[in-house]
Amino acid sequence: MAELKYLLFLGCAIPYRVSAYEISTRKVAEKLGIELVEMPEYNCCGLPMDPISHDIMLTLAARNLCVAEKQGLNIMTLCPGCAGTLRKVNKMLKEDKKLKELVNGYLKETGLEFKGTIEVKHLIQVLAEDVGFEKIKGAVQKPLNPLKVAEHNGCHVLRPVKYIGFDDPENPVMLKKLIEATGAQCLDYMDETECCGAPIIGVNEKIPLQLARDKLTHIKDVGAQAMVTVCPFCHMMFDTNQSRIERMFNETFGLPVLHYPQLLGLAMGFSPEELALKELRVDASKLVGTL
Amino acid sequence: MSEKKESQEKETEQRIVLKIAEMDPKFKYEISKIPGAEKIMLCFQCGTCTADCPIARFSETYRPRQLLRMTQLGLKSKVLSSDVIWLCAACFTCVDHCPQDVEIASVLRALRNLAVKEGFLPAVYKELASNILQTGLAYKIPDLRLKKRMETGLPPLPKANLESVNKLAEATGFSKVIQTRRT
Numbered sequence: 001m002a003e004l005k006y007l008l009f010l011g012c013a014i015p016y017r018v019s020a021y022e023i024s025t026r027k028v029a030e031k032l033g034i035e036l037v038e039m040p041e042y043n044c045c046g047l048p049m050d051p052i053s054h055d056i057m058l059t060l061a062a063r064n065l066c067v068a069e070k071q072g073l074n075i076m077t078l079c080p081g082c083a084g085t086l087r088k089v090n091k092m093l094k095e096d097k098k099l100k101e102l103v104n105g106y107l108k109e110t111g112l113e114f115k116g117t118i119e120v121k122h123l124i125q126v127l128a129e130d131v132g133f134e135k136i137k138g139a140v141q142k143p144l145n146p147l148k149v150a151e152h153n154g155c156h157v158l159r160p161v162k163y164i165g166f167d168d169p170e171n172p173v174m175l176k177k178l179i180e181a182t183g184a185q186c187l188d189y190m191d192e193t194e195c196c197g198a199p200i201i202g203v204n205e206k207i208p209l210q211l212a213r214d215k216l217t218h219i220k221d222v223g224a225q226a227m228v229t230v231c232p233f234c235h236m237m238f239d240t241n242q243s244r245i246e247r248m249f250n251e252t253f254g255l256p257v258l259h260y261p262q263l264l265g266l267a268m269g270f271s272p273e274e275l276a277l278k279e280l281r282v283d284a285s286k287l288v289g290t291l
Numbered sequence: 292m293s294e295k296k297e298s299q300e301k302e303t304e305q306r307i308v309l310k311i312a313e314m315d316p317k318f319k320y321e322i323s324k325i326p327g328a329e330k331i332m333l334c335f336q337c338g339t340c341t342a343d344c345p346i347a348r349f350s351e352t353y354r355p356r357q358l359l360r361m362t363q364l365g366l367k368s369k370v371l372s373s374d375v376i377w378l379c380a381a382c383f384t385c386v387d388h389c390p391q392d393v394e395i396a397s398v399l400r401a402l403r404n405l406a407v408k409e410g411f412l413p414a415v416y417k418e419l420a421s422n423i424l425q426t427g428l429a430y431k432i433p434d435l436r437l438k439k440r441m442e443t444g445l446p447p448l449p450k451a452n453l454e455s456v457n458k459l460a461e462a463t464g465f466s467k468v469i470q471t472r473r474t
Contacts, residue, residue: 015436016432019439019440041455048419048429049423050400051400052416052469105462112455155380156383160383160394170387197380203374
């Protein structure tokens with residue numbers, strides 16, 4: 001088996017306000033034998049700037065890829081936006097000689113050159129493909145059954161197919177299997193693969209909040225006790241904004257939203273404190289008490 | 292206003308008369324030269340994108356099929372000045388479902404890039420852009436957060452190479468384009 005050593009690409013949103021995702025990831029990674037190296041001098045993956053300039057998106061992404069190439073290590077990201085962007089640009093530049101020339105022309109000014117020697121994976125891709133389900137199951141000390149949860153993948157882990165090539169976006173199973181490896185049951189629900197709406201919340205608040213409310217409703221309808229996400233933005237939509245949604249629609253959800261490594265960490269025997277569960281806006285202590 | 296009258300008015304809004312003078316027949320060629328938007332002319336208006344779009348479900352105005360048609364017809368200034376093009380969440384569901392392999396979300400991105408050149412840049416994007424030029428990241432991480440990282444035992448956040456980021460912003464024309472904002 002290949003060595004489990006990656007450059008950890010934190011991105012912008014996680015250090016900004018979703019540190020529980022990072023804290024819990026580092027805990028479970030260590031126990032699974034994944035070595036995480038800090039990504040030096042990284043910058044925004046480029047995704048938020050694609051609407052302004054496609055060229056700056058390509059170039060910011062390529063600069064990060066070059067930094068990783070210099071280190072000779074593959075990248076692991078926690079944010080699907082970063083994973084999707086870096087994976088896509090990596091593939092585009094590897095396959096399109098003309099595009100590579102254009103981007104390398106920009107990068108030349110900073111003494112960098114894209115060569116195409118590394119790979120990029122999101123946390124759940126690393127867990128599913130490189131660590132493997134058996135090893136994860138083997139690390140579980142306190143199986144979480146009879147806990148029932150619902151998953152939400154985050155679009156950019158899966159789409160667009162032609163650039164990402166991981167799992168099946170129409171019927172994603174990897175996160176489900178990772179959840180089931182903890183002993184918890186992962187329930188199906190209506191419109192499971194739908195986007196959370198977060199990317200447009202800065203332009204229009206109403207639509208994303210309606211979308212998130214719809215998903216929370218469908219998840220409650222099937223009787224899930226918690227939701228599991230693998231994206232800082234999706235997490236903000238369902239956890240941070242849950243009380244706003246409740247006020248807006250005069251409804252009560254009270255649905256804890258856990259980062260996947262928090263769920264896995266609980267099953268591995270870490271304490272709620274070690275996994276920063278108290279950072280969640282929707283209180284999960286009652287749920288954890290039942291485990 | 293009665294519900295019936297309201298729906299009639301909406302219907303009328305849909306059936307606008309297009310003046311040939313308002314159309315730019317070269318617009319579709321301009322768009323099709325942009326990476327990702329090459330297949331714009333292949334759109335045959337089946338409407339799969341709108342039907343499967345999570346945003347369209349809750350928006351009364353965002354209809355990707357319609358925006359693609361307007362682009363094909365050359366309604367350049369109408370499309371580029373429209374707030375509606377900024378509602379795509381880039382979830383790429385439409386890209387994966389299009390039977391003609393049109394990258395609809397990429398066409399939307401191409402339209403936004405052109406809109407920005409014309410000076411239409413939503414405030415939130417301007418702010419993210421300025422954060423990136425100043426810190427390397429899309430959000431300004433407050434000092435309190437950085438301190439808390441240390442307290443919780445997290446390693447210090449790596450510092451971005453601002454000189455490189457700004458050089459790249461200059462080289463790609465990004466620094467200039469974000470200055471042209473008029474909205």
